[in-house]
Amino acid sequence: MSTIEQSTKDAIGQDAEELLRLDGVKKYFGLRGVPFRKAAAVKAVDGVDLVVRRGETVGLVGESGSGKSTLARLATRLLDPTEGRVTISGQDVTTVRGRRLRPVRRKIQMVFQDPQASLNPRQSVGTILTTPFRAQGIRPSRAQLIELLHQVGLSEEHLERYPHEFSGGQRQRIGIARALAVRPGLLICDEPVSALDVSVQAQVLNLLADLRDELGLSYVLVAHDLAVVRQVADRLAVMYLGTIVEEGPAAEVYAAPAHPYTRALLSAVPVPDPGAARDRIVLTGDVPTPIDPPSGCPFRTRCYKVQDVCATVRPVLEPVAGGDHRAACYFPELSSPPTSERTP
Template sequence: MRLYPPGRRTLHHGASRAHAPARRGRSRGRLPPGASSGGPPVTTQSVSEELLRLKNVRKYFGLPGAPWRQAQAVKAVDGVNFVVRKGETVGLVGESGSGKSTLARVATRLLDPTQGSVEIGGVDVTNVRGRKLRPVRRKIQMVFQDPQASLNPRQSVGTILSTPFRAQGIRPTRAQLVELLQQVGLSEEHLERYPHEFSGGQRQRIGIARALSVKPDLLVCDEPVSALDVSVQAQVLNLLADLRDELGLSYVLVAHDLAVVRQVTSRLAVMYLGTIVEEGPADQVYSAPAHPYTKALLSAVPVPEPGVERDRIVLTGDVPTPIAPPSGCPFRTRCYKVQDVCATVRPVLEPVHGSTEHRAACYFPEPPPPERTR
């Protein structure tokens, strides 16, 4: 994906240049074509301060059935450990049905985990519910995939943006609501309008503004651009990058398209059948994938260089049912490197390629690519 170059800003549909919000503070940096796949650098501060930690999280959904049948459950998330530190933008990628969105909802405490713990800002909030969740909501917010479904069609934009304030016992001023709109590239005139009057990209901007209202440290974005046109995707990704730089935000970006998150992530975690099979610095995972599943996913991403093609890896077979996942490695039924040991014990995330940060859950990880000679 090519994001807009420096100095160029595309206004939202239906808005005139006269209504564009004035720039405040430092200028918003753009993500130029060919930007580093590694995303923003992780500072020393970001390494030490954890915003989110999931420990051995499982989320099972029960299935209805006759009383005499054995109870069954969909193992949507099956033993995940996951950390987000201050200053990071973490991409959470995988096929549809891999458990990404469920994990995002558990992380934001929209769903209760079946097992494991959720720590936000160093505090265990696994069993926190009701009014006691209000302080948690100030630290972590979620941006949903479908803005049309997540915005109340009977409420004006002003009312939608006021809802998080009121949930915290705060009555917002009009100036505060206008400031939120300006942060996402909209203007005061949109406060009295309703969601159906906006384009998909504008509605997603409203969803982002709503999430920003309580000034969170971490935004969890569940497929924030998958329902948008390619050109609008670039605008929303640029907006997220701008907000990260201006407000010091951290992100978890859930996506199934690795090309989308490549430009803005500092770290990447790959999910398959409810588990994380590989994680590490984004540039290392993209340039030297260690897990066969990650390598297969990346082989489907077009190379932005004329005349250069990847060797496509086509996986055989269907994704196993999460009701009865395979023994041992969950990927073994589709893996081109499978051996007998893969069916015994599930592999755990281990360091690969001489890096302590790059880890893969595989008995036979891919070797690092040979160094290019000049």
């Protein structure tokens, strides 16, 4: 049993059903080679273990380019993994393709980042909601479509309208309704509110929380802003350069982040009080290229605690001062974040 799996069981319950399991998942995208040179590969996801159980919401956070969206597509089998294993509700679906994936789609669905791009502009809302049913060989009734709209806060009159007639928040509600059509147990939400206004973000997050309680859903909520998932996540996984560098109960990670990268992300969260003291940690340099990541710890080129050992072997997720909170760092922080701004 992996350390991640054990921590999840302790938090959710020993008997909680395992909905999703990723074991050593990697995804490399090939690049055309320059003449007389070996073709390079983009290591978008480079060895990730993750377990999601029934009734929990996992927040998957990290800055742009960390591999979050690629991992979400691997979990839903929209992409084939280069290495590793994907298990959904106890079934190994790593090599399942084509029509054999249809039963799997009923267990796990995805809500995409941009609702305008993910909805067909030539189809009415009724047709959009009918498509998932037809893919499963089901002919839905009008009452079923209306029920889906009511669940996301829309009405029957919206069935005949087209995506361009809605606001961004309403379009995302339609995307959520489409994902709920086949009654999945797990929703992978890829930056579901990043394209929305701040006021609308709160409404959509509240909707997801209400649906979780009403339908017993589980979520993997992908975001680059830690403040977005703070109120809804039970467990937090922080990604950097294709790997998970910190994982644990959300309350513990927010209260005492152990990995320097997580601390830097949390220090960038806006504070509503302009007079409040800021614990700002400013990282230098850019994210390394996933074509040629650093040796050892992937964060060492930007870390303010780097030492020689960090360049040797990549650290693995290990408990921080005991418990379920884990970090992949040779020198994890064991106290609360610093109180003064600094630039490493």
